[in-house]
Amino acid sequence: VKTSFIERSIASLLSTSEYAIAAEDLAGSIGALQGVDPRVKVAGLFMLILVVAASRRIEAIAAVFVCALPLALASHIRLRRLAEWVWLPVLFFTGTIAAPALFLTPGVPVLSAGILTITQQGLRGAAFLVSRAETAATLSALLVLTTPWPWVLKALRTFRCPAVFAVILGMTYRYVFVILGTALDMFESRKSRTVGVLEPADRRRISAAIAGVLLSKSVQLSGEVHLAMQSRGFRGEVYIMQDFRTKAADWCWLGGFVSIAGGAAWFAIA
Amino acid sequence: MHIPDGYLSPSTCAGLCAAATPFWYVSLRRMKRALHTRLVPLLSVFAAFSFIVMMFNLPLPGGTTGHAVGVAVSAIVLGPSASILAISTALAIQALFFGDGGITAIGANCFNMAIIGSLTAWAVYRTVSGRAPIESPRRVVAAALAGYISINLAALAAAVEFGIQPLFFHDANGAPLYAPYPLRIAIPAMMIGHLTIAGLAELVVTAGVVAYLQRADPGLLRTTAPMAPLGAGAAGWRSTRPLWVAMAVLMVLTPLGILAAGSAWGEWAPRDFSSETARRQMASSSGQMAPPAAAPAGLQRLASVWTAPMPGYAPRFVKSNGFGYLLSALMGTGATILVFLFAGWVTNR
Numbered sequence: 001v002k003t004s005f006i007e008r009s010i011a012s013l014l015s016t017s018e019y020a021i022a023a024e025d026l027a028g029s030i031g032a033l034q035g036v037d038p039r040v041k042v043a044g045l046f047m048l049i050l051v052v053a054a055s056r057r058i059e060a061i062a063a064v065f066v067c068a069l070p071l072a073l074a075s076h077i078r079l080r081r082l083a084e085w086v087w088l089p090v091l092f093f094t095g096t097i098a099a100p101a102l103f104l105t106p107g108v109p110v111l112s113a114g115i116l117t118i119t120q121q122g123l124r125g126a127a128f129l130v131s132r133a134e135t136a137a138t139l140s141a142l143l144v145l146t147t148p149w150p151w152v153l154k155a156l157r158t159f160r161c162p163a164v165f166a167v168i169l170g171m172t173y174r175y176v177f178v179i180l181g182t183a184l185d186m187f188e189s190r191k192s193r194t195v196g197v198l199e200p201a202d203r204r205r206i207s208a209a210i211a212g213v214l215l216s217k218s219v220q221l222s223g224e225v226h227l228a229m230q231s232r233g234f235r236g237e238v239y240i241m242q243d244f245r246t247k248a249a250d251w252c253w254l255g256g257f258v259s260i261a262g263g264a265a266w267f268a269i270a
Numbered sequence: 271m272h273i274p275d276g277y278l279s280p281s282t283c284a285g286l287c288a289a290a291t292p293f294w295y296v297s298l299r300r301m302k303r304a305l306h307t308r309l310v311p312l313l314s315v316f317a318a319f320s321f322i323v324m325m326f327n328l329p330l331p332g333g334t335t336g337h338a339v340g341v342a343v344s345a346i347v348l349g350p351s352a353s354i355l356a357i358s359t360a361l362a363i364q365a366l367f368f369g370d371g372g373i374t375a376i377g378a379n380c381f382n383m384a385i386i387g388s389l390t391a392w393a394v395y396r397t398v399s400g401r402a403p404i405e406s407p408r409r410v411v412a413a414a415l416a417g418y419i420s421i422n423l424a425a426l427a428a429a430v431e432f433g434i435q436p437l438f439f440h441d442a443n444g445a446p447l448y449a450p451y452p453l454r455i456a457i458p459a460m461m462i463g464h465l466t467i468a469g470l471a472e473l474v475v476t477a478g479v480v481a482y483l484q485r486a487d488p489g490l491l492r493t494t495a496p497m498a499p500l501g502a503g504a505a506g507w508r509s510t511r512p513l514w515v516a517m518a519v520l521m522v523l524t525p526l527g528i529l530a531a532g533s534a535w536g537e538w539a540p541r542d543f544s545s546e547t548a549r550r551q552m553a554s555s556s557g558q559m560a561p562p563a564a565a566p567a568g569l570q571r572l573a574s575v576w577t578a579p580m581p582g583y584a585p586r587f588v589k590s591n592g593f594g595y596l597l598s599a600l601m602g603t604g605a606t607i608l609v610f611l612f613a614g615w616v617t618n619r
Contacts, residue, residue, distance in 0.1 A: 008327040014296075016325060046373070053280045053374045056441060087371065089427065101450035124445035125436075131449075132276025137369055140275070144367050152366065164298070164310065165359075171314035172321070172359050173402055180320045183326075187487070203329035208478020211340075215347065215479060216487045222315035224307050233308060246406065269513065 004204055006191045013184050019085065020177065026145045032074035033146035037250040038155040044257025045143045051261045051268070052135045058127055060268035065135040067260050068142060076147050086132060086141045094133040098126035149173050154244065175221070182217055186210050271339070271421075271428055271468070273379055275372030277449045278431055279439045286431070289379025293385045294358065297351035301569040304351075310483065314351065317359035320344055324360070328471045337468075338475040339383055342391035342417035346480060346501045349493050357384035378431060391476075397495060403499045404488045408510070410481045417476030422461070426467065427462035429453075459522045515611070522601040527590035540565035540573050550573035 026036065033041060048064055055061050072082055098255030143152065153166045190206060198206070278286075301309050323340035334405035344353035359382040364370040371379045385390035433453030436446040483490050492498070510584065535555045545564040552561045565573075581588075582603075584594025 005327045005329045009325070012307065012325045013322070016368065023367075043513070049373055051277060053275060053283070056447060073352075078377050090274070094276075101446070104455065105446065105450055107445070116278060121443055121445040122450070124441070124443070125447075125450040128445070128609050129276060129450060130446055134273050134373070136275030136372060140366070140369055140373050144369070149367060152435065167310055168314050168317065168359055169362060169366075171310060172317040172363055175318035176321050176363065179315070179322045191569045191619075200329055204474050205480060207326060207328050208475060209482050211326060211343070211475055212479045212482030212486060214322065215319060215343065215483070216490065218319040219347075219490060222312045225311040225315065229311060230307060234310075 004012075004191075004194075004198075005207065006194070008186050009207075010184060010187045010191070013180055013187070014018070015178055016244050017177070017184075022081075023145050024148065025035050027148045028065055028075060028076075033071060033142060035249070036146075037244055037246050038124060038147050038151040039158045039244055040246070040250045040254045040257070041143055041147055042152065042155040042159070044254060047261040048137050048264075049136050051264045052132055052139070054197065055132075055268035056125070057268045058131055060264045061131045063267065064260065064264050065138060067133065068135070068138050071142060072138070075142070077142070077145055082138065082141065086137045088192065090133050090137045094130050100127045101126045101129070116196045133141045139255075160246075175225075177222070179214065179218060180227065183214055186213065196205075243256060271379075271384060271464070272361070272371030272424055273375040273382075273428060273431070275374050277372070277435070278378055279435060279448050280374060281433070282431060283374045283378055284449075286381045289383055290358075290377050290381040293354055294380075300351045301355060312348075312360060313355050315376075316344060316348060316352065316356040316369050317363070320357055320360040321363060324364075327474070328474055329374035338417070338425075338471045339421060340475065341383055341387035342395070342413065342420050342472060342476040343479050345388040345391035345396050345420070346413055346416065346476070347490050347496055350388045350549075353392070354384050357388060366454065381430075382427045386427050387420045390423045390493065391416040399498075401498060404483045404491050404495060408485065409491070409495075410477050413480035414473045417472035417474075421472040421604070422464050422469050425460050425464035426457070428459045429532055432456040432460070444558045463473065480604040492528035517603065521596065521603065524595045524599040527595060528591050538569075540570050 048068075052061050052064055058170045068080070072079065102118045102122040105118050105119055105122035105125050107119035110120050110123060113116040136217065147155075150170055153170045156169075157163060157166050190210070284363060301313070305312060313346055320340045323343070324337060326337065326366045328338060341353065341357050344356050361371060361379050361384060365373055365376050367377065368520055395409075395416040399406075399409045399414055402408040402412075430453065432451065433456035435448040436450055437450050439447040442445060448458065471493060472546070480491065517526040538548070538552060538561075542552065543561060545561075553559060564570075580598060582594075583598040585597060588594040588597060
């Protein structure tokens with residue numbers, strides 16, 4: 001069944017909303033990574049992402065990926081869910097980009113089929129791209145799916161992220177869902193009032209009008225939020241309460257992250 | 271255009287993050303000074319708006335659909351500094367929470383889309399819209415161009431970043447470690463999609479939102495056009511009247527070109543190489559360097575590929591050079607206007 005642009009926009013907005021709800025549920029559950037100090041998680045997982053990005057050996061990237069799987073399972077993140085949210089979209093996107101490199105990269109021929117020749121260098125180049133993208137996306141997902149967003153932002157403050165940025169990121173995340181709800185309402189009301197097939201120019205006009213209305217509402221909302229903040233004593237100074245306490249288990253986790261990252265880095269360089 | 275992790279080397283990511291930092295710093299200082307307590311709510315809500323607009327499915331001319339970044343809308347409504355911060359925030363949330371774009375590539379994505387995109391969109395919009403009234407159709411054209419050019423420049427920057435990876439980062443056997451395609455592949459591959467679908471999506475959403483705001487909320491367009499008069503209706507086209515007059519004068523003056531001595535350097539036809547007069551002119555305009563005895567083989571071969579209907583700026587039936595020039599000016603201008611009218615008709619279908 002051919003879907004209209006309104007339905008596709010609704011589906012896109014809904015999937016974002018569903019992902020966020022599922023992520024919040026997972027982050028609030030009891031699991032291995034959920035219990036770790038967010039600062040340790042941010043530092044440890046970011047360290048692993050950096051090692052993956054800098055590695056010059058596919059085996060090192062694969063080793064980090066393999067380490068991430070038991071971490072996901074111990075944190076109640078089903079591999080099927082990880083495949084749906086992370087692996088398949090990344091494989092589809094990066095695979096499409098990497099596939100022509102098999103033939104276009106000059107080097108030692110490995111396999112020939114007609115005029116197409118797969119080269120050793122092309123194969124390694126494509127494998128590097130896909131493995132790096134998959135592993136880094138998996139590690140990012142582990143952080144987001146096991147840590148409530150406000151905690152991630154608080155943890156970023158520990159790493160000298162300016163307070164104003166942390167606050168803007170936090171507020172943006174909240175207002176994404178307010179504006180998302182407004183956009184969904186507008187698309188749904190438009191859908192319920194639309195009969196028959198719209199002309200292409202009308203479809204474009206409707207999309208632009210919805211974006212325009214959303215923009216006007218956003219400006220109005222920012223004014224209301226500003227007044228609400230002022231009425232609660234906001235004078236432009238930003239403070240964030242730091243209430244994390246690192247336990248002995250957190251230090252063990254940090255040791256674990258450092259060991260995996262250090263091992264992978266040593267292997268990648270050696 | 272959201273670059274994922276693993277496509278750029280850590281040093282490229284660090285370099286682009288370092289390049290983006292002064293822009294973030296200056297923008298933040300400017301906005302703090304201008305907005306004070308309004309900074310946090312305004313940027314937060316606008317970043318959220320940009321995030322949502324990126325999810326819209328836009329119908330494009332030709333039957334396809336696409337997604338816009340919304341960078342030009344932000345730059346036009348908020349100005350470049352706030353747009354840089356709002357789009358950067360939206361990109362950071364996309365990368366950190368929704369996995370769209372890499373964590374290590376946040377600096378690169380912000381540099382391409384938030385910084386290059388916002389500054390280009392703002393500059394193009396300001397230049398093309400000039401002092402046209404807020405409700406002028408010229409502002410819609412300016413917005414469309416701002417959206418199209420800004421997203422394409424951002425895509426070009428991303429393509430260059432991809433294209434330099436195999437040059438600098440490969441293993442001992444020559445296998446690329448990051449994005450595997452050189453510039454000669456990365457640039458066309460990236461630009462074909464952006465010059466057509468993605469550019470068109472940005473054009474449609476920017477022009478559409480500006481046209482909507484002109485009718486519904488023109489005050490929002492005043493940030494980047496504080497001196498523009500409000501409510502002047504079609505005065506925008508009236509303001510182009512001097513341009514039409516200037517074009518008419520230039521058309522009348524086109525025969526003046528005949529008075530110029532010699533030939534245009536480099537615009538030689540194969541037959542000029544066998545004409546004694548033409549060879550003398552070629553030598554005198556090339557510092558007395560004698561041209562080759564015969565026309566170069568490539569020139570000879572390619573010159574016959576296409577024969578212009580009016581060679582030498584004069585239809586064959588016109589004997590007067592001056593009248594031929596004038597006629598050519600009229601026909602050339604008319605053809606250009608027709609192309610734009612046709613493009614307008616296709617876009618409005």
